[in-house]
Structures are given as structure tokens and as C-alpha cells.
Amino acid sequence: MRLRRKRAQVRAYRKHFSLKPVANRTGKIASGDILLFSTMRDELIRLPYFMEYYRKLGVSHFLIVDNDSTDGGREYLAEQPDVSVWTTKAGYKRSRYGVDWLNWLQSKYGHEHWTLVVDPDELFVYPFCDTRPIRALTDWLDVSQVRSFGAMLLDMYPKGRLNSETYVSGQDPIEIASWFDPGNYQIEKNKSYWNLWIQGGPRARMFFADQPKKAPALNKIPLVRWDRRFTYVSSTHTLLPRGLNLTYDEWGGEKASGVLLHAKFLNTFSDKAEEELARRQHYSASAEYRVYAENLQSNPDLWCKWSEKYINWRQLEILGLMSKGNWA
């Protein structure tokens, strides 16, 4: 495991040469700031709400890798006062889906900070997020001597066809994609990395029902008190050292956990799916996107009678998708 961690670090170092700074404002980072790391490509339409959402939660600085956007997203980010942007034309796949780039940025700028790693279509929800900023959570985790905080990916989708409503920049995507699957998840423990492997939700139900093993993983550990010796191994699903992956209790109790609302399924999705399919830069040659593209042509309604409409974190807590643990 130590070797794997070292290898990931070396990879991150090698891959960082492809990153070109566009706007580097990291000098503004003060000790104790909560930092957000992300990598994105052609997500301009989502950015205004994304930034607003995380600023409100108390993120102090955004460190973003732009993977050769052509929609003006890079320029938009470079203008923001609390954003540092790097750009690269290198392959997403060859950097292990952005992990190498972010590992390097995190080891350089994230040391001894709480770092949040999310995609532009993910909104982080945690216990009491409507009344307490992220700092309340991280302070509490510090006191509890917890270094990592799990948040499962929850796929959100609209009622009706994906393209029936048009997303407008700046709008809360959950207003459109406000539905989710409340109770059809499968969990297994990964014996070598100790993390949980969660699958299920609408994608497993609609796209992967006949090959459930291939359904996308939903477990994520986005919030970590970073140390330069840490590395993400595959996306934010797995960390090394592997003790960081123990965000769950094995003796019957519940640890605190959150949810990443995944607003992937908007009207923008079908274009994206076709593009990603052509680029083949995603996991196993974008097999996931191939399945989507096939299904999107036939019946893209993910909604069913038992879908649940999102209200707030307390609802997710009652449904058993996340937990307050002993935070009260």
C-alpha cells in the first residue's frame, strides 16, 4: 500500500508539468481556510451557481484545473477573486481522470487544510448544512480527531424527459433535477482498500440492470483534512493511507456522513454524453457513456412512482442515506 501511495505521488509529480497556471491567487490562502479542488471541462453554464453554493457554505478558495474548455469557462474562472486556475490540454484519461492533477495541487496547496474535492455537478450536503457553515463541521471533526468525511453520490433527475426543461445559468439545478432513488443501494466492502463500494440508484436501475456489477460507484470521500502524504487513488472513491477510507462504523453505530447531490441529468446531459463518447476519455473507454447514449435515444425518463422529491438534509437523514452520527 505504501508503494502504491508513493507511485501515485510520483505520477502526480510527473503529470503536473502539463498544468499551466492561468490565474494563481494561492498567495491569498490563509491558514485554516477551507479549500475546494475541482477539475472541469466545458461547464461554464454550471459555474455561477456552483461558486455561489460553495461560497455560501464557507469555502475560502477554489483551485481548479481546466481541461481545455472551449466555452469560456476558463476565462470566467480567471476573473473570480477567490479562484486559482490551471489549464491543460493533456488527456483526462491519462491523468487517471484528473486525480493526478488534483493530487499534485492538493499536496502543494492543501497541506494542513480541510480540502473538498467535488465535480462541478456535485453539491455537498452534510448534517445541519442549512444552519451551520462547513467550518462548523470541520471544527467538530478536528475536535473528534476525524480526518476524513464520507458523502455518497446521490443521482438527481427530473420528472419527465431530460430535455423537457432547460437549465439556465445561475439556477439551482436541483429545482429541475429534484428527484432521487431513496432506497435501492447495494454496499460491499473493498477488502484491500477498506472503503465501501456503493452501487445502485437510477443508473443501476435503468441503465445497468442487466450488468449490475458495472454500475458506477457512488461512494465518495470528498472532505479530508489534507496532509501532503495523502493521495486519492481513483477519483474521490478511495484514499491512501487506507485508514482514511474508514468513514463508516462496523460495530452497529453510525458515523456522521453527508451526500453529494449529483445534478448530472439535466438537458445538457445528452450533448455531453455524445461528446464524451466521441472523446473516449472516461472510465473504461467511456463504456458508461455508451450505455447512456443508447438509452437516451429510447426512454430517458428516470422517474418512477417511488422516486422521492428532495426537500432537505433531514429528509435524507430519515431515509437513511446519510447520518448525523453523534453531531447534534
Place this chain on the structure above:
Amino acid sequence: MLVHTAFDRAEQVARHWAAAGCPIVFHADKAVPAKTYNAFVKKLSDLPDVRFAQRHRCEWGTWGLVAATQSASEVMLQEFPDVRHVYLASGSCLPLRPVQELIDYLVDRPHTDFIESATTADVPWTIGGLDQERFTLRFPFSWRKNRFLFDRYVAFQRSVGFRRKIPNGIVPHMGSQWWCLTRQTLSAILEDPERRHYDRYFSKVWIPDESYFQTLSRLYSRQIESRSLTLSKFDYQGKPHIFYDDHLQLLRRSDCFVARKIWPYAERLYRAFLTDQAGAMSRTEPNPGKIDRIFAKAVERRTRGRPGLFMQSRFPVEGRENGLTCAQYSIFEGFSELFENFESWLAKMTDMRVHGHLFAPDAVEFSEGQQVMNGALSNNAKLRDYNPKAFLASLIWNTRGERQCFQLGPRDTFKKIEWDIAKDPNAQISVITGAWAVTLFKSNANFSDIRREAARLQQIESKHLEVLRSQWAKARIRIWTMAEFVEAPMEPLQRIIDEIGKQ
């Protein structure tokens, strides 16, 4: 007031106390950098009745905190001869009621010491299993920084049977470290001719700040009320619960004088409680019941969790689930083969949700032929067989409040979940053996095919019965042969239904 961080908040609270005429003595942790400390001292220089005590290094669970309290108390008693009660607070304490109310309360009780103080036999709350032993062993290693040596050394002392002598036969008491003592009691403790003796003893006790004053006040106090005036709740690891903005109403209704600990950025709390509300609350006795309940619940969720729930932060190893499922359910084997329309009849007789064969090989037979069930659970057989344990646990969890019931038979794919069901005390399993033969008998297949199929099903069933009859099975299991059952069908059926109705 003991402070070590969030000095601006400490200052804010200090001004609040001072405005009501209370003199204050500060103790700042020695680990605080000189620059921060000096700035703090300077900021408070406009307040006349503020003093600063000699600084000690305060690490949790060590003697430093007691030494700090002693120094600060000495300054207080010496410099302010009019003081009758001394209240020990921290920088993250927040007065919830107007200070004048607290003063009046204490004036009415001039000889009462408010200090939680109980013997180890009286209280269950101890961290790390050290109760009486914290007074009879030595603890030179830090629990936080050097857990390994700490544990080893405790184990070593236990194995050699080491025991410290408790001086002068004092009886160790423990309790919250936040007290309010009268001048007489406090000065008696500090001026005790034996104090050096006691100090040497307590400096090697585990967490002395929770026992030093608690023990010694028992020697001198005229009247002890064994409770703290500071509302302070601890979780199962012994760290204090923190109050945030959204606790405002809860704190208001608690009627406690002081609460800790307050999150330093809880702007709304500080604003609400530090602007004097002109005696908004009139009741006199603190009543923290509701807060107690909320925190007790939080601890229970962390330690016991919700039975039958498997999720991202609760994934118990086998045997620690507190039940695979969260509610009772019934399984019928052989009934729907033997009786026509059994399922609809059962649904009418009870208010259960009656499914068909949930583990049928081709598709999940949800009730009323639904394709998706509660929780967006799909009827796809591959999805179900990918993780049947999760399927069943989810189904029962998603339908909390409505009892579930389903059919099972040797044709179903239940191999992977057989043991889980048999070991689940929530399962009620009723079996008519051999009933599968009825459908086979009625089918119009060739004789050799029927025979082959019968042999296969027979074999599956006998293995299944072995599981149900094993000593590890915890479900409520009833097994009849077909002949037994057909002879008098109504009586056993009635019994099953009665049992279902009772829950």
C-alpha cells in the same frame, strides 16, 4: 476564566460579566503565543476589575488545569475581598440568563457550593474504563499524544498489582470541572496545611480537574449541591458537545445560567445572549431536560445506530447489525402452491403487504405485479441477485410501518440469503414441506422430466430444512408436512395470523 483560544469571544463574554459588576481573573494556557496573549491583556486593560493569573501549560487530562485554577483562585480571593462566590468558567462558556439573575440566585444561597461531586460507585460515566483506577494508578504518559505508552503502563501496573495509597483517607469524588464555590470552601481548600500532600497525590491522578476540587470540597463545604450551574454535555468519547446557532431556542428554554461549549463562530448565540434581555426569563430552576435528550439520542445514534439500516456510514460486520432487518416480516413456503388464491386471501385477513415469490428466478414478484417498489427497488432479478442481502434489507427498511410478507419455494434463487433469513429474529417462517409437488403434479410435462425436476427440488428443500433446523437459526420457524397440514389446515393458519396480528 480559563482561556486558550478564541480570545475575541472570551473578551466579549468578559465584558458581559464585568458590566454586571463581576471581577474576573483570567488564566491563559502557557502554549498561547506571547503576542496573542499580550494583545489580549492590552485589550482588556480598560476594565478595572480584571486580573491575570500565573500561566501554566494545560493539557487535557493533566494536572496543569488544576494548577491554573488554583493560581487564578488565589488571585481572586486575595484581590477581591468582597467576593462571596467564585464561578469557574472557560472562554467558550456563555451566560444564558442575565448575570443579575445568577447573582440573586447565589445571594439567596450564601453558603451553598455548586459542584458536581459523586463517588465512582455513583456514576457510570467514565472514559476508557478507568473509574476507581484513576485514583490508584499512576499516569505519567499523555493519553492524547502517547496513547500506546499510556495503555501499556496501565496494563503493566494492573499486572503487577500496583496501587497508590490515597492520602489521609479522603474519598475520591468526581464531577464536572465547572463549579461555583463559596469563598469559605475555596479558601479552605487552598489554605489547607495538607495541601502539598494532596497536590502531589492528585498531580498523578488521571483527569485531576474532574476530581481535585470535587473531592476536597467534600472536606470543608457546609452545604454541597452536587450539580454544576454550567450546562455542559459530554459525548461517549468524553469530549464536550458544542452549541451552534440553531440551538438558540433550545438554550433559551433550558433556563440554565451558563452553557458550554459554544462554537466561537456562533454569531447568533453570542448576539442573542450577550445583549441583556431584561430578565426575560422568570423561572428560577435550570431545566436542561430537552437538551439532555437530544444529546443522549445523538450518542445512541453513534454507538447503536438504526437497526436494519445499511448505509455509507453504518456497515456493521456480521453479528453486530442489531438485526439484519429493521422490522418483522413473514415468509410462507408451500402455502400458495397448496391453496388457490392464498396471497389475496392472506392480504384480506391481515393488513400485511403480501408479495409473491420475491426470489423467483426470472423477476421479483412484488405485490400487485408492481415493477418498482418502495424506495425505487427494481423487480429486475439480476439486480436483486447481485446483492440479495441488500435487496431484502432495503425492502424491509423502505416499507417501515407496513409488515411485509412473501412466498418462498425451492424453485427460487435464495441460496445466497438462506442463512441470513434463518438467523434473523425478525423473520417468521412457515413451511409446508413437499407442497412444491402439487404444481409439478398438475403440470403436463413428461414423466421423466417431472421425476428429474422433483428430485432436484427435493434435494434443495432438504438442504433448506437443514438450515432452518440448525441450532443457529433464530427466526420463528414452523414446519409441517403436507399430510399434517391438509388434515387440519385452519388451526395452524389461525395461529400464524394471530401471531402476525399481535405485533
